[in-house]
Amino acid sequence: xxxxxxxxxxxxxxxxxxxxxxxxxxxxxxxxxxxxxxxxxxxxxxxxxxxxxxxxxxxxxxxxxxxxxxxxxxxxxxxxxxxxxxxxxxxxxxxxxxxxxxxxxxxxxxxxxxxxxxxxxxxxxxxxxxxxxxxxxxxxxxxxxxxxxxxxxxxxxxxxxxxxxxxxxxxxxxxxxxxxxxxxxxxxxxxxxxxxxxxxxxxxxxxxxxxxxx
Amino acid sequence: xxxxxxxxxxxxxxxxxxxxxxxxxxxxxxxxxxxxxxxxxxxxxxxxxxxxxxxxxxxxxxxxxxxxxxxxxxxxxxxxxxxxxxxxxxxxxxxxxxxxxxxxxxxxxxxxxxxxxxxxxxxxxxxxxxxxxxxxxxxxxxxxxxxxxxxxxxxxxxxxxxxxxxxxxxxxxxxxxxxxxxxxxxxxxxxxxxxxxxxxxxxxxxxxxxxxxx
Numbered sequence: 001x002x003x004x005x006x007x008x009x010x011x012x013x014x015x016x017x018x019x020x021x022x023x024x025x026x027x028x029x030x031x032x033x034x035x036x037x038x039x040x041x042x043x044x045x046x047x048x049x050x051x052x053x054x055x056x057x058x059x060x061x062x063x064x065x066x067x068x069x070x071x072x073x074x075x076x077x078x079x080x081x082x083x084x085x086x087x088x089x090x091x092x093x094x095x096x097x098x099x100x101x102x103x104x105x106x107x108x109x110x111x112x113x114x115x116x117x118x119x120x121x122x123x124x125x126x127x128x129x130x131x132x133x134x135x136x137x138x139x140x141x142x143x144x145x146x147x148x149x150x151x152x153x154x155x156x157x158x159x160x161x162x163x164x165x166x167x168x169x170x171x172x173x174x175x176x177x178x179x180x181x182x183x184x185x186x187x188x189x190x191x192x193x194x195x196x197x198x199x200x201x202x203x204x205x206x207x208x209x210x211x212x213x214x
Numbered sequence: 215x216x217x218x219x220x221x222x223x224x225x226x227x228x229x230x231x232x233x234x235x236x237x238x239x240x241x242x243x244x245x246x247x248x249x250x251x252x253x254x255x256x257x258x259x260x261x262x263x264x265x266x267x268x269x270x271x272x273x274x275x276x277x278x279x280x281x282x283x284x285x286x287x288x289x290x291x292x293x294x295x296x297x298x299x300x301x302x303x304x305x306x307x308x309x310x311x312x313x314x315x316x317x318x319x320x321x322x323x324x325x326x327x328x329x330x331x332x333x334x335x336x337x338x339x340x341x342x343x344x345x346x347x348x349x350x351x352x353x354x355x356x357x358x359x360x361x362x363x364x365x366x367x368x369x370x371x372x373x374x375x376x377x378x379x380x381x382x383x384x385x386x387x388x389x390x391x392x393x394x395x396x397x398x399x400x401x402x403x404x405x406x407x408x409x410x411x412x413x414x415x416x417x418x419x420x421x422x423x424x425x426x427x428x
Contacts, residue, residue: 125344126343128343129343138393139393146396159397160397160405163389163398164398166389166398167382167386167388167389167390167398168381168382168413169385171383171387174385175377178341178342179349179353181353183374184374184377184378184380195374198417198420199413202412202413202415206412
C-alpha cells in the first residue's frame with residue numbers, strides 16, 4: 001500500500017485554475033491513494049483489459065482529468081496500483097547471506113494472495129496469448145522486479161542471474177497460479193518458500209554454489 | 215524422429231479385411247511414421263486447434279480410419295507427434311553425477327528448434343489463455359516429462375523436485391520462447407545450458423547442495 005511516487009505524483013495543474021469540483025482535489029496525496037485503491041478494486045473486479053480511467057475516477061470520487069494528471073496513462077496507473085514492484089525493494093533489503101530466503105518469502109507472500117483475478121496472473125495469461133499491451137505491461141513489471149534484484153545482487157553475470165531468478169519465479173507462478181496442477185501447485189506456502197530458497201541460492205549467491213563463468 | 219510405440223502402435227484391423235486403398239496400408243510402421251510426420255507438419259503449419267485428423271490423413275496419404283486405429287484421438291496423435299516426451303528418457307539415461315547437465319542439454323537441444331509455431335510453445339500460450347483442451351494436453355505433456363525425470367531422480371521429495379525442475383524449465387520457456395525478452399532470451403544456447411545446469415543441480419542432486427527437508 002505504499003504509494004511513494006516515481007516522479008508523476010504531482011498534478012501539474014494548479015488548484016486555483018479551477019478543476020471540476022472533486023472531494024479530494026485539495027490533497028494530492030489523498031487523491032493519489034484513493035485513485036490507486038480504486039484502480040486495484042477495478043482490476044480485481046474487471047481485469048486490466050476492461051479497467052477504464054473513467055471507472056477508476058468514478059470509484060475514487062475524482063475527475064477523469066485528475067487521474068490523468070496523476071498517472072498519465074492507464075498503463076502507468078496499472079503499474080502504480082499493483083502491489084508487487086513497490087514492496088519488493090523493501091522486502092529485499094538486509095543481510096546478503098539471507099537474501100535467498102528473503103527473495104523466496106517476498107515472492108510467496110506476494111503470490112499467496114493471488115487468485116485467477118490477480119492482476120499479475122491475468123497479465124501473464126494475456127501476455128501468453130500474444131496481447132501486445134499485456135506483453136508490454138508484463139515486461140514493464142518484470143523490469144521493476146529485475147531492478148530491485150539488480151540492486152541487491154553482487155558478483156558476476158548480474159543481468160543473467162537477475163533474469164534467471166525472474167524466470168524461476170515465473171515458472172512457479174505459471175505452475176502454481178495459472179495451470180494449478182502438480183506438486184508445486186499443491187505444496188504448502190512454507191514448503192514452497194523452503195524449496196525456492198534452495199533453488200535460488202546458487203543464483204543469488206554464486207560463491208556458495210557452482211556458477212557458470214562466461 | 216524415433217517412433218517407438220507406447221502400446222497403440224498396431225492397427226487392430228487386419229489388412230485382409232479390406233481397408234480402403236492407401237499407399238502405406240501394408241506396412242503399419244511406415245504408416246505410423248508417415249502419420250506422425252504429417253501431424254508435425256500440420257501442427258507447424260496450423261497449430262493444434264486447427265489440426266484435424268482428416269487433414270493429417272490426407273497429408274500422409276492414408277485414410278482417416280487408419281489414423282484413428284493408430285492413435286485413437288487427436289490428443290493421442292498430438293502427444294505421439296511432439297518430439298519432447300519420446301526423446302527425453304533416452305537423453306536422461308547415464309551417470310547420475312552428470313544428470314543436471316543432461317537435463318539442461320536435453321531441454322536446450324529440444325527448445326532451440328522452437329519458434330512461435332512450435333507445438334509446445336503454442337500449447338503453453340493456449341493453456342495460459344485458459345483453453346481447457348490445451349490445459350489438458352499441456353498437463354499430459356508435463357506428466358510425460360515428469361515421469362522421465364522421476365525415473366532418474368534419487369533421494370527425498372522426488373515428486374516435489376520433479377515438479378520444481380518442470381517449473382524452472384517452464385519459466386525459462388516462457389521468458390525465452392514466449393515473451394522473448396530479457397537476458398535469458400538473449401543468451402547463447404551453450405550459456406543457457408550452463409546456467410540451467412547450475413540452477414538445477416541442487417534440485418536434481420540434493421546431496422550436493424542444500425535441500426529443504428519436510
